[in-house]
Amino acid sequence: MWHGDVMTGKRLLDGTSIYQCTTEDDYSRGYGGYLSEHKDARIVVYALIDAVLRWKSIPTCFHYDNGSEAKCGIVKAFLKNLSDACSHKITMIPTLVRNPKGNGKKERGLKDDKRDFWKKNKSKDISYLRKKFEKYLHWRNYKKGHFALKGKPSITRLKENKKPVRKFTRKQLESLAKVKIGERIVRSGGVIFLSRRLIYVDKRLVGKKVELWETLRGLEVRLDNKLFDLISDYWIKKG
Numbered sequence: 001m002w003h004g005d006v007m008t009g010k011r012l013l014d015g016t017s018i019y020q021c022t023t024e025d026d027y028s029r030g031y032g033g034y035l036s037e038h039k040d041a042r043i044v045v046y047a048l049i050d051a052v053l054r055w056k057s058i059p060t061c062f063h064y065d066n067g068s069e070a071k072c073g074i075v076k077a078f079l080k081n082l083s084d085a086c087s088h089k090i091t092m093i094p095t096l097v098r099n100p101k102g103n104g105k106k107e108r109g110l111k112d113d114k115r116d117f118w119k120k121n122k123s124k125d126i127s128y129l130r131k132k133f134e135k136y137l138h139w140r141n142y143k144k145g146h147f148a149l150k151g152k153p154s155i156t157r158l159k160e161n162k163k164p165v166r167k168f169t170r171k172q173l174e175s176l177a178k179v180k181i182g183e184r185i186v187r188s189g190g191v192i193f194l195s196r197r198l199i200y201v202d203k204r205l206v207g208k209k210v211e212l213w214e215t216l217r218g219l220e221v222r223l224d225n226k227l228f229d230l231i232s233d234y235w236i237k238k239g
Helices: 041-055 073-086 100-118 126-142 155-160 170-175 234-238
Strands: 002-011 017-025 031-036 061-064 091-094 178-185 191-194 197-200 209-215 218-223 226-231
Touching (some): 002 041, 002 100, 017 100, 017 126, 031 041, 031 126, 041 073, 041 126, 041 170, 073 091, 073 178, 073 209, 100 126, 126 155, 191 209
Parallel strands (some): 002 061, 061 091
Antiparallel strands (some): 002 017, 178 209, 209 218, 218 226
16 A cells, blocks of 8 residues: 655745655555645656656555545546556545544654755755755665664665566656546637636637547647647646
8 A cells, every 4th residue: 555645845935835745655664756836636646656666566555645636537547547557456545534644654754754854955946856855765765764674774675575566667657647527619719618717729629529638748639539739737727
């Protein structure tokens, strides 16, 4: 079982925040994660991708805090597509409402992150913080000793855990994060109405029925099973 959660790592003076999403393996105590300026489904998917690449395995269950960023179609679709690719079922388990103790493992992990990473890194630059965060994740997996492992790092337990090796590239994993969210007739001017929003697409699509797909790159507009347009600012404006 993998456990996941998100927290605000740093609040900037302009009102924006930098969020951290991390995953933790129940058995090995392995650690993976991702930083983002946006708290949406992408941060959860990228944290999962980091864990898959880092541990070369996939979970049997994914236990996540009761947040809307994970209780959405694209995260569920990513887990489903990942399980199909490996012929290995993955069960999504959200923390029960008003039952935070159900995700106590991650609460303790986030407390450590505040002390060991965020208090030591005062930068406001997301690119710089991501580089430092990668080094921090390496430290947590390869250097930080655990009492239960008699002072050895979690990589010791990762090596003992004889799971099937799952070899993916980042591009392959990112391609698994996609979900069809609807179909629309494109109106005059290239307008689509979606969840109380006006979305403007290629005017050559006016009058045609298109499929709308959420992906990590944005909203894909497909016609006859082919990508016709990409709304790259979809996630930013969605929030």
